[in-house]
Amino acid sequence: xxxxxxxxxxxxxxxxxxxxxxxxxxxxxxxxxxxxxxxxxxxxxxxxxxxxxxxxxxxxxxxxxxxxxxxxxxxxxxxxxxxxxxxxxxxxxxxxxxxxxxxxxxxxxxxxxxxxxxxxxxxxxxxxxxxxxxxxxxxxxxxxxxxxxxxxxxxxxxxxxxxxxxxxxxxxxxxxxxxxxxxxxxxxxxxxxxxxxxxxxxxxxxxxxxxxxxxxxxxxxxxxxxxxxxxxxxxxxxxxxxxxxxxxxxxxxxxxxxxxxxxxxxxxxxxxxxxxxxxxxxx
Amino acid sequence: xxxxxxxxxxxxxxxxxxxxxxxxxxxxxxxxxxxxxxxxxxxxxxxxxxxxxxxxxxxxxxxxxxxxxxxxxxxxxxxxxxxxxxxxxxxxxxxxxxxxxxxxxxxxxxxxxxxxxxxxxxxxxxxxxxxxxxxxxxxxxxxxxxxxxxxxxxxxxxxxxxxxxxxxxxxxxxxxxxxxxxxxxxxxxxxxxxxxxxxxxxxxxxxxxxxxxxxxxxxxxxxxxxxxxxxxxxxxxxxxxxxxxxxxxxxxxxxxxxxxxxxxxxxxxxxxxxxxxxxxxxxxxxxxxxxxxxxxxxxxxxxxxxxxxxxxxxxxxxxxxxxxxxxxxxxxxxxxxxxxxxxxxxxxxxxxxxxxxxxxxxxxxxxxxxxxxxxxxxxxxxxxxxxxxxxxxxxxxxxxxxxxxxxxxxxxxxxxxxxxxxxxxxxxxxxxxxxxxxxxxxxxxxxxxxxxxxxxxxxxxxxxxxxxxxxxxxxxxxxxxxxxxxxxxx
Numbered sequence: 001x002x003x004x005x006x007x008x009x010x011x012x013x014x015x016x017x018x019x020x021x022x023x024x025x026x027x028x029x030x031x032x033x034x035x036x037x038x039x040x041x042x043x044x045x046x047x048x049x050x051x052x053x054x055x056x057x058x059x060x061x062x063x064x065x066x067x068x069x070x071x072x073x074x075x076x077x078x079x080x081x082x083x084x085x086x087x088x089x090x091x092x093x094x095x096x097x098x099x100x101x102x103x104x105x106x107x108x109x110x111x112x113x114x115x116x117x118x119x120x121x122x123x124x125x126x127x128x129x130x131x132x133x134x135x136x137x138x139x140x141x142x143x144x145x146x147x148x149x150x151x152x153x154x155x156x157x158x159x160x161x162x163x164x165x166x167x168x169x170x171x172x173x174x175x176x177x178x179x180x181x182x183x184x185x186x187x188x189x190x191x192x193x194x195x196x197x198x199x200x201x202x203x204x205x206x207x208x209x210x211x212x213x214x215x216x217x218x219x220x221x222x223x224x225x226x227x228x229x230x231x232x233x234x235x236x237x238x239x240x241x242x243x244x245x246x247x248x249x250x251x252x253x254x255x256x257x258x259x260x261x262x263x264x265x266x267x268x269x270x271x272x273x274x275x276x277x278x279x280x281x282x283x
Numbered sequence: 284x285x286x287x288x289x290x291x292x293x294x295x296x297x298x299x300x301x302x303x304x305x306x307x308x309x310x311x312x313x314x315x316x317x318x319x320x321x322x323x324x325x326x327x328x329x330x331x332x333x334x335x336x337x338x339x340x341x342x343x344x345x346x347x348x349x350x351x352x353x354x355x356x357x358x359x360x361x362x363x364x365x366x367x368x369x370x371x372x373x374x375x376x377x378x379x380x381x382x383x384x385x386x387x388x389x390x391x392x393x394x395x396x397x398x399x400x401x402x403x404x405x406x407x408x409x410x411x412x413x414x415x416x417x418x419x420x421x422x423x424x425x426x427x428x429x430x431x432x433x434x435x436x437x438x439x440x441x442x443x444x445x446x447x448x449x450x451x452x453x454x455x456x457x458x459x460x461x462x463x464x465x466x467x468x469x470x471x472x473x474x475x476x477x478x479x480x481x482x483x484x485x486x487x488x489x490x491x492x493x494x495x496x497x498x499x500x501x502x503x504x505x506x507x508x509x510x511x512x513x514x515x516x517x518x519x520x521x522x523x524x525x526x527x528x529x530x531x532x533x534x535x536x537x538x539x540x541x542x543x544x545x546x547x548x549x550x551x552x553x554x555x556x557x558x559x560x561x562x563x564x565x566x567x568x569x570x571x572x573x574x575x576x577x578x579x580x581x582x583x584x585x586x587x588x589x590x591x592x593x594x595x596x597x598x599x600x601x602x603x604x605x606x607x608x609x610x611x612x613x614x615x616x617x618x619x620x621x622x623x624x625x626x627x628x629x630x631x632x633x634x635x636x637x638x639x640x641x642x643x644x645x646x647x648x649x650x651x652x653x654x655x656x657x658x659x660x661x662x663x664x665x666x667x668x669x670x671x672x673x674x675x676x677x678x679x680x681x682x683x684x685x686x687x688x689x690x691x692x693x694x695x696x697x698x699x700x701x702x703x704x705x706x707x708x709x710x711x712x713x714x715x716x717x718x719x720x721x722x723x724x725x726x727x728x729x730x731x732x733x734x735x736x737x738x739x740x741x742x743x744x745x746x747x748x749x750x751x752x753x754x755x756x757x758x759x760x761x762x763x764x765x766x767x768x769x770x771x772x773x
Contacts, residue, residue, distance in 0.1 A: 085482070086519045088520075221480050226564070229558075235553075265580065
């Protein structure tokens, strides 16, 4: 079965959003889950991508991804009407949603994509949702309007001050944790380093914090163990035990090192692909 | 006298009834022709090349045709070994194949990967006579010869299918057990759908067992046969997540379900340094190399793998041998196999241990890792091991390895592959209410492979723990018979 791209939009440089036909996944998907996309049947990589939205009636899921390596760049080259051959999912445990009181949703860069369905579900469950969205610079900020629609309060920060506050997400997060009543839950999704410092911040105030990990993965069903992380001193598999974990227990330093495992080979593959396809990569 | 002359002479005696057991004992056991050990380090092509017709018939003539056929007792699926070997002697290879197929649906696979030396060939009278199991009749090689002969005839026939019954059966997992169940249940006329989580079918036969031991094309032919029989195959469908077993029954109208999802959760040693970059589970290492063809990275394959110079593989089973031999083919200069007992206790097949040694893999026996050492970037640089000695037998009947204190030593490596087994995948258990599991998470079944849930059957590694292809097939046959019986009354 192949999965047709029904829409495609570039959200910012190298970041694409598409609605794609996947009725089975759409029917089962819950916030927090992900899929594995494999472009063609041959020997393409299996790429784990979080589900940024699902419409069970239309039978579509929304994927948002950043073109960083050969396979995600190749995925970004597809046009509306093109298909990808394989989509497996939904995978991982869904987010635990209940009324926590105030939920702070912290998104960094592409992390806003998986965060959006979680923020939406938290709002629906009766929580007060405060969203903190961070980006390096204004043009890299994605999904601002969508977050406005589901947030009681929204705070934008940029590293360079080109939009919103010139700060890191941990700045406003610290302030929110100090306020009374303190948040019942924080959900942080973004670069590992950002999640690490968000957890360090919330830990000071004892605010429970959920993070969603996006480690290297192959099968996504527990079989290979490539996605393993250390949580509370124990080995956990992101694909079946996660992708969400108690951020205060995750060994981020180890995880960040593991995520660098194929940096050299990935760079080489991307170079060769660009050369071969002579594609005009957007700068 | 050359092989052909020897064969002609023996056949003549055989025909006029003067072939004596002593003549049979004098036939030299036929060695398996194989790829040169230096050459094969550089390719992924099959190592064992298969018997010639002459060799197969000579080997078949070594069989004494014992009245009680102890070999059959040793076969988990009770292939009529004596009968099929007789047909090989006569040169009736099609008949031989038909006899095997009565009991085994995957002879080309089993002829290659079954541990014959601990199954059919262990009780062989010829082997007993020489007090050496390696001198038993090479039943596995003969099985392989017959199935390969069949494939060369472009035998496109597929098993006959009975009239449609209107009953629907879901088979979860397209590994050896799933293929067997799908075939047997489809034969009875039921509508069968196989669900596979990967984008490629075949389970452990395609992600785990390397091409040099079991070519993918052979597995694909089995899948093609299933499709020709009208079995539907759905890839990229993970039962438990895409849909639960309950949904398959209640929403999609499946009357029975077979769970053959394999073991699927790699075990680690729990030692320091296991999260370093360059430490793999055997499953990950083999999946990258086999299923995703990482040996062709940049040449049509997109999944990378460590380009290792020095690799340590921990474990002593077939998976450990497969990993070590894969490392060699990926260009490693030094590959060490670290196993905590002695060679005698190794669960790997003797033939594969032998192949591994031929390919230059260094065995560190009675050694076990204590910790894995890395550099500032979190990349493996060495493995620290302890020496062991064998103590009293443990529950498994094997002598227990006991560490020798203060015997630590270090091997410099850049990659470590952990091949010490698999636990049960938790997904089906977590998402199927009422399914009874044991304390290790394996599904509990009765003698008919029936689970605690009405209409739900299970077999293979998810029931047995890590076992073999043939045991999974044996359970598949049992389960299929039970499903067919169950559906009659439904």
